[in-house]
Amino acid sequence: MRRDVANVFSGPFILFTVLMFGLPWLSQAQETTISGKVTDANSGDPIPFANLIFPGTATGATTDFDGNYEIRTTHPGDTLVVSYIGYTPRKKAVVKGKKQVINFQIVENTQSLQEVVVLSGENPAYAILRNVVKNKNKNDKRKMVAYEYDTYTKIEIDVDNITESFRKRKVIQKITQVLDSIDRMAGEDGKPILPILITESVSKVYYRDNPSLRYENILRSKVHGVGIEDGTTVTQLIGSSFQEYNFYQNWVNIVTKDFVSPIADGWRLYYDYDLVDSLYIGDQFCYRLDFTPRSPQDLAFTGSIWITKEGYALKQIDAAVGRQANLNFIEKIKIQQELEPAEGGAWLPVKNRVLIDVSEVTSFSTGLLAKFYTSNKNFVVNKPHDVNFYQLPITMAEDARMNEQEVYWDSLRHEPLTPTEKNVYKMIDTLQTIPMVRTYIDLFKIAVNGYYKVGKIDVGPYISLLAINNIEGVRIQPGFRTNINFSNKWVLGGQLGYGFRDQRIKYTAQVQNILSRQHWTTLTVRARSDLGRVGIDGETAGDNFLLLASQRFGYFRRGYYTQEGRIDFRREVFKGFSQRVGFRYFTFRPTYAFAYYDNPEDLSASTVSQNFESAEMILEARYARDEVFLQSDNDRISLGTTRWPIITVRYTRGFKGLLNSDFDYDKLRLSLFKRIRLGPLGTAYVDLMGEYIFTDIPYPLLGLHLGNQTVLYNSVTYNLMNYGEFVSDRYATLQYRHYFEGLLLNRIPLLRKLKWRLLGTANVIYGGMTPGNRALIAPYTPSGEPTLPVGYFNKGPYVELGYGVENIFRFLRIDFIHRLNYLDHQQQPNVPVRKFGVFISFQFQL
Known part of the structure; x- marks a missing residue:
C-alpha cells in the first residue's frame, strides 16, 4: 500500500520538478542566437535597415545603422534570408540551438525595379x-x-x-x-x-x-x-x-x-x-x-x-x-x-x-x-x-x-x-x-597642380612654359614659386621668358607677404616686362590663368610691350567683405599702327604720339556673403557662394605727372555674379558688369571688349566678335549661361541613353564712345602709316544668342551662336563679320 502511494505521488512530483526547474534550462539550451553584419559586396560598406527573416515565420530583425543585427529565438528555421531594396536576396543555413555569427555580403540588383501596382483610391503614402x-x-x-x-x-x-x-x-x-x-x-x-x-x-x-x-x-x-x-x-x-x-x-x-x-x-x-x-x-x-x-x-x-x-x-x-x-x-x-x-x-x-x-x-x-x-x-x-x-x-x-x-x-x-x-x-x-x-x-601632381615640387620650391607652371605667336615666334618661359616649406608668410616667385623671333627677354618677379590668415591679408609687390595684347591683362581676366596663357598663342593684332610695377594690399575686413588698395605703373609701346592726339581740342597744333605711360591707384570692395574659402598652404581657394551674389565695386584713378604719367582719369566699375538654382529647369549663371570712364583718354585705356576668332568656345569672351572690334568708355554687359541638365532630352527615348544636355547662352553689350574719345584717335602714325581702325557701338546693343549640346561622348560640347546685329560692321578691312558660328570645347564634368 505504501509502495502504491509512493508510485502515485512520484509521477506528478517528477513532472512538477521538471516543469519548475528543467524547462527554463531546457529552453535556454534550445535558444538560437544569431548575430552578424550585412555589407555591400562591391564596396564593403555596411547596409543599414536591411531585413532578415526566417522564411515562413514572423521571426527576424533589422540591421542598425552600422549593418549589425542580432536574433534570439527558440523557434528558428534552418535558413536565414536577408533582403533589401535594390539588392538580390541572400540566404544562409542556420544551426538550431547554438550561438553563431552569420555575416552577409549582398550584391546590388542591376535589373529594373518591379512595376508599381496602382490600386483604386488614393495612395496611402500621399497622406x-x-x-x-x-x-x-x-x-x-x-x-x-x-x-x-x-x-x-x-x-x-x-x-x-x-x-x-x-x-x-x-x-x-x-x-x-x-x-x-x-x-x-x-x-x-x-x-x-x-x-x-x-x-x-x-x-x-x-x-x-x-x-x-x-x-x-x-x-x-x-x-x-x-x-x-x-x-x-x-x-x-x-x-x-x-x-x-x-x-x-x-x-x-x-x-x-x-x-x-x-x-x-x-x-x-x-x-x-x-x-x-x-x-x-x-x-x-x-x-x-x-x-x-x-x-x-x-x-x-x-x-x-x-x-x-x-x-x-x-x-x-x-x-x-x-x-x-x-x-x-x-x-x-x-x-x-x-x-x-x-x-x-x-x-x-x-x-x-x-x-x-x-x-x-x-x-x-x-x-x-x-x-x-x-x-x-x-x-x-x-x-x-x-x-x-x-x-x-x-x-x-x-x-x-x-x-x-x-x-x-x-x-x-x-x-x-x-x-x-x-x-x-x-x-x-x-x-x-x-x-x-x-x-x-x-606625375599626377604635376598634371593637377601645374607645378613640380622640389623641396622648398615649386617649378612651373607648365601651362605657360611654351607659346607661339606672330611677334615672338616660339616663346619659352620657365618659372618657380616658393611653397610653405620655405615660409608660411613669404611667397617668392618669378618667370623668365624669351622670344626667338623678337629676341627679347621677358620677366615677372613677385614677392607676397601673408600678414594675417585669420582676416586673410596680403601685401604683394610685382615687377614685369612682357608682351601684352590690348584688352587682356590681369585686371580684365581676373584669375583666369588659362585665358591669359591661351592668349599668348596666335596672331597679335594689337600687341604691345610694357614695363609694369604693381603693389597690392588686400584684406578681408569681415566675413564675406574684402577690400583692396592697389597702385600700378606701366608703359605702353605698341607693335601695331596706333597713334593719338596729344591735344584733340586743337588738332592743327596737336602732336601725334604712339607711346604713353600711366600711373593709377585702384580701390576695390568685394562682398560675397556666404562664400566659402579653403586655405591651401599659402593660397586661398574660393569654393564659390551658395545663395548670395558676388558684388564688386572698383574705382580707378589715374595721376598725370606721377612717375611721368601722361593722363588724369577716373573709372568706376560695378559687377555682379550669381549662380541661380532653378530646380527642374537646371542652373543659370548671370554675370552683370557696368563701367563708366569719366575722362577722355587713348582707347587702350578704355574698355576693349574681348572677341574670339577661334573655333574654341570661351564663356568669358564674345564669341562672334572679332579681336578689338569694339571699344567703349561707358557700357553695361550681360553674360548669361543656362544649363538645362537633362530636362528635355531625358524625355526623348532615342536620346536619353546618350545623356546629352541642352544649354543656352546670351551675351549683350550696351555701350558707346563719347565724341571726345573718338577725336583722340589719330588717322596716321607719326611716320604716315594709317592707324588700325577702332569700332564703337552706335546702333543699339550688341547681341549674340546661342544654344548647344554638352556631354557628347562625356567630354565634348558644341555651341551654335548667332550674331543678331552689327552684321554690316566693316571696322576691320579684310576681316569679315561672322553672323553664325559653330564652336567646340572640351570639359570634364559630372
Missing part, C-alpha cells in the same frame, strides 16, 4: 507625405536659433574594379604582393579593392540663424594616403562641412549637382511612393515608404524613408542614385542618414554615411570608391554665439595634424575602427614605399 511637408518648419534643423555639436568624420577612398588586364600593367606588377592581400580584405563574396586614402578628423561644429552662419573648428585630423601630404587643404576637406546633407531642403547638392529631395515640396512631380511597412525604430513608431523617380534619368533618388507617426519627422533615410541618372563617371551615389530629435522639436543627424562609386573613365582604367562617415553627439541647442564668432567657415587648430598615438585616437573616435580599416593603414604604408608608385604620384 503621410503631405503631413511631412506640412511639418517641415517644425522638424527642419534650420528653424533652430542655434546648435552646436561634436563630430567625428572618417573618409576612405579605394580603387575598385581591378581587372586582370589592369593587374598585368608594369606599375601594378610592382605591387602584386599588396594586391594579393586585397582578396583577404574583400571577404568571401566581395570584390577586391585597393585603398589609397583614409582620413579621420574630430571637430566642433557651430550654427546660428539670422544671419545664417556656420563654423567648423577642426581639432584633430589624421591623413594617411598614397601621395597625399597632410596639408591644410586636405585637413579642411575632411571635416564634416563637406559631408552634410539636409533632405528637408528641396534640392540636395552632391558633387556640384542638385538632386531633388524625396520630401521636397513638389514631391509628387518627381517620385512614385509605396507604403511598405510600419515598425518601431527605437522609441519611435515609424512608417517606411519606398520611393523611385518617375524618370530614371532625372537627378533623383531611389530608396526608403522612415517617417515618425508622431510629428511626421524624418527618422531615417537610405537614398541612392544609380547609373541611369544623367551623370558622368558615376556608378552610384548612396546616402544613409539617421536623425534624432533635439530640444525645441527639430531633428538633427546623428550619423551619416555616403558612398560615391566612380566608374572607369576608359576601358583600361579602374574605378574609385569614396566612402564618407560622420557621427555627431553632445548637441547644444539655441545658444548662439556672437556673429564675429562665425567669422571663418572653417578653421584648424594649430596642433590638429600632430600624429598622436593610436591609443589617443581610440579615445577620440565615436566608434572603434574595424579590423579591415586597421589593415587599410598598413596597406597604404606598403604602397608608399614602392618607387614606381611614387613616380606616378609625382
Whole structure:
C-alpha cells in the first residue's frame, strides 16, 4: 500500500520538478542566437535597415545603422534570408540551438525595379507625405536659433574594379604582393579593392540663424594616403562641412549637382511612393515608404524613408542614385542618414554615411570608391554665439595634424575602427614605399597642380612654359614659386621668358607677404616686362590663368610691350567683405599702327604720339556673403557662394605727372555674379558688369571688349566678335549661361541613353564712345602709316544668342551662336563679320 502511494505521488512530483526547474534550462539550451553584419559586396560598406527573416515565420530583425543585427529565438528555421531594396536576396543555413555569427555580403540588383501596382483610391503614402511637408518648419534643423555639436568624420577612398588586364600593367606588377592581400580584405563574396586614402578628423561644429552662419573648428585630423601630404587643404576637406546633407531642403547638392529631395515640396512631380511597412525604430513608431523617380534619368533618388507617426519627422533615410541618372563617371551615389530629435522639436543627424562609386573613365582604367562617415553627439541647442564668432567657415587648430598615438585616437573616435580599416593603414604604408608608385604620384601632381615640387620650391607652371605667336615666334618661359616649406608668410616667385623671333627677354618677379590668415591679408609687390595684347591683362581676366596663357598663342593684332610695377594690399575686413588698395605703373609701346592726339581740342597744333605711360591707384570692395574659402598652404581657394551674389565695386584713378604719367582719369566699375538654382529647369549663371570712364583718354585705356576668332568656345569672351572690334568708355554687359541638365532630352527615348544636355547662352553689350574719345584717335602714325581702325557701338546693343549640346561622348560640347546685329560692321578691312558660328570645347564634368 505504501509502495502504491509512493508510485502515485512520484509521477506528478517528477513532472512538477521538471516543469519548475528543467524547462527554463531546457529552453535556454534550445535558444538560437544569431548575430552578424550585412555589407555591400562591391564596396564593403555596411547596409543599414536591411531585413532578415526566417522564411515562413514572423521571426527576424533589422540591421542598425552600422549593418549589425542580432536574433534570439527558440523557434528558428534552418535558413536565414536577408533582403533589401535594390539588392538580390541572400540566404544562409542556420544551426538550431547554438550561438553563431552569420555575416552577409549582398550584391546590388542591376535589373529594373518591379512595376508599381496602382490600386483604386488614393495612395496611402500621399497622406503621410503631405503631413511631412506640412511639418517641415517644425522638424527642419534650420528653424533652430542655434546648435552646436561634436563630430567625428572618417573618409576612405579605394580603387575598385581591378581587372586582370589592369593587374598585368608594369606599375601594378610592382605591387602584386599588396594586391594579393586585397582578396583577404574583400571577404568571401566581395570584390577586391585597393585603398589609397583614409582620413579621420574630430571637430566642433557651430550654427546660428539670422544671419545664417556656420563654423567648423577642426581639432584633430589624421591623413594617411598614397601621395597625399597632410596639408591644410586636405585637413579642411575632411571635416564634416563637406559631408552634410539636409533632405528637408528641396534640392540636395552632391558633387556640384542638385538632386531633388524625396520630401521636397513638389514631391509628387518627381517620385512614385509605396507604403511598405510600419515598425518601431527605437522609441519611435515609424512608417517606411519606398520611393523611385518617375524618370530614371532625372537627378533623383531611389530608396526608403522612415517617417515618425508622431510629428511626421524624418527618422531615417537610405537614398541612392544609380547609373541611369544623367551623370558622368558615376556608378552610384548612396546616402544613409539617421536623425534624432533635439530640444525645441527639430531633428538633427546623428550619423551619416555616403558612398560615391566612380566608374572607369576608359576601358583600361579602374574605378574609385569614396566612402564618407560622420557621427555627431553632445548637441547644444539655441545658444548662439556672437556673429564675429562665425567669422571663418572653417578653421584648424594649430596642433590638429600632430600624429598622436593610436591609443589617443581610440579615445577620440565615436566608434572603434574595424579590423579591415586597421589593415587599410598598413596597406597604404606598403604602397608608399614602392618607387614606381611614387613616380606616378609625382606625375599626377604635376598634371593637377601645374607645378613640380622640389623641396622648398615649386617649378612651373607648365601651362605657360611654351607659346607661339606672330611677334615672338616660339616663346619659352620657365618659372618657380616658393611653397610653405620655405615660409608660411613669404611667397617668392618669378618667370623668365624669351622670344626667338623678337629676341627679347621677358620677366615677372613677385614677392607676397601673408600678414594675417585669420582676416586673410596680403601685401604683394610685382615687377614685369612682357608682351601684352590690348584688352587682356590681369585686371580684365581676373584669375583666369588659362585665358591669359591661351592668349599668348596666335596672331597679335594689337600687341604691345610694357614695363609694369604693381603693389597690392588686400584684406578681408569681415566675413564675406574684402577690400583692396592697389597702385600700378606701366608703359605702353605698341607693335601695331596706333597713334593719338596729344591735344584733340586743337588738332592743327596737336602732336601725334604712339607711346604713353600711366600711373593709377585702384580701390576695390568685394562682398560675397556666404562664400566659402579653403586655405591651401599659402593660397586661398574660393569654393564659390551658395545663395548670395558676388558684388564688386572698383574705382580707378589715374595721376598725370606721377612717375611721368601722361593722363588724369577716373573709372568706376560695378559687377555682379550669381549662380541661380532653378530646380527642374537646371542652373543659370548671370554675370552683370557696368563701367563708366569719366575722362577722355587713348582707347587702350578704355574698355576693349574681348572677341574670339577661334573655333574654341570661351564663356568669358564674345564669341562672334572679332579681336578689338569694339571699344567703349561707358557700357553695361550681360553674360548669361543656362544649363538645362537633362530636362528635355531625358524625355526623348532615342536620346536619353546618350545623356546629352541642352544649354543656352546670351551675351549683350550696351555701350558707346563719347565724341571726345573718338577725336583722340589719330588717322596716321607719326611716320604716315594709317592707324588700325577702332569700332564703337552706335546702333543699339550688341547681341549674340546661342544654344548647344554638352556631354557628347562625356567630354565634348558644341555651341551654335548667332550674331543678331552689327552684321554690316566693316571696322576691320579684310576681316569679315561672322553672323553664325559653330564652336567646340572640351570639359570634364559630372
